[in-house]
Amino acid sequence: MPLNASAVSDVPAPTVPRWLHATRRVKAYVALMKPRVIELLLVTTLPAMVLAADGWPPVGLTILTLVGGFLSAGAANAFNSYIDRDIDAVMKRTRRRPLVTGEVTPRAALVFAWSVTIVSVLWFWVLVGSPLATLLTVLAILGYVVGYTMILKRRTAQNIVWGGIAGCMPALIGWAAVTESLAWEPFLLFLIVFFWTPPHYWPLSMKFKRDYAHAEVPMLPVVASTRRVAIEMIAYAVAMVVTSLILVPVGGMTWVYAAIALGSGAWFTWGCIALYRRSLHGDTSLKEMRLFRDSIVYLTLVFAAVLVDPFLPDVLTAWS
Structure with missing residues (x-):
């Protein structure tokens, strides 16, 4: 016997478990930070720390510096994702990014970027305990967000040359975290x-x-x-x-x-x-x-x- 329209409408829609919904949201916010790019940046941080210490630096300092580097690079990438969402929407390679698909709203992305930025700066200042590394971290974030994303990227063919300076900063930050000097x-x-x-x-x-x-x-x-x-x-x-x-x-x-x-x-x-x-x-x-x-x-x-x-x-x- 065929179901009538009212019977079909009474069938409850499948519910998504809360844990799965939360996992998807976390993945979306992590995607804003572009972790695969960060991995490449951290490749230059640890060797700089080892060279500065002429051997293994303290394990705690190493872990704190690498985590702080992940946070600061992630913050810069989150700002980049927010600013470049119009570009991402028209490029095939980037159409599935969270701000394009609507998994994260622009307002939420901006709040997230600022939050991670503040945490990363305080992380270097309080936990790593290096004013110089903190200053270099702030300069790296400003260089990538303002220098590259906001000023250079859409204006000059040499954008990646000078904008890439921010990506060079982890070597200085790693050295400074160990020696508090350059x-x-x-x-x-x-x-x-x-x-x-x-x-x-x-x-x-x-x-x-x-x-x-x-x-x-x-x-x-x-x-x-x-x-x-x-x-x-x-x-x-x-x-x-x-x-x-x-x-x-x-x-x-x-x-x-x-x-x-x-x-x-x-x-x-x-x-x-x-x-x-x-x-x-x-x-x-x-x-x-x-x-x-x-x-x-x-x-x-x-x-x-x-x-x-x-x-x-x-x-x-x-x-x-």
Whole structure:
């Protein structure tokens, strides 16, 4: 016997368990912080702390600094998500972000960003106990939110170059948390990341060129030829490798670090050169994402070498 309309309307709608609803909300707020981006930033923090301490820094300080770095980077990313929600809505790559889907309202996202910012600053001031690291954290958040997101991103093709300075700050913050000072070594680590950022990010911009063009964001691959982008990538990659090698005499690094820095740097630079050569022949299979992933491998290798290098003299002596 068929059900009538009134009978159907009386069937209760399935209810979503509270715990599942809460889990989804937490995931949405975590997504605002872009944790996968933060992971890459923390790769540069711990090695800087180990180099500053010439060995393992206190475990408590290390954990507190890494958690504080996660919070401060997450706060900056949350502001970025709020400010760029109009761009995210028209780009295929970002259409599923929480502010676009409506999982988080703009007001709630802004309150969340400010809350995490305040917590992260107080975290460095009170728990890490480093006024210098606190100041650098504030500058990093301002640099990313105001400098990059609000001023540079929509106005200049060099947005990621100068806006990327904020992403270089974890090396300084990690060093400052240990020593409450700065030196040449953390500035060289800073510069490695600075020169690395354009050849790391521009391949991603090439892959999603149409998205950026549709959103009217003037990333260099949108407004310039692949040949020009590749030339600039090679220049930055060479500067990156040179800077990583300058760290050898300045930081007293071993030949192991020098070999890894030179070998991985040459490998990644060759990838940029290969991109240039393919562009000359009009090759449409530019393999941008492979180069993007290779850049992450390069940075991980170099900073892993920085991480283990303070322990190598004793190991090499024991082997000799």
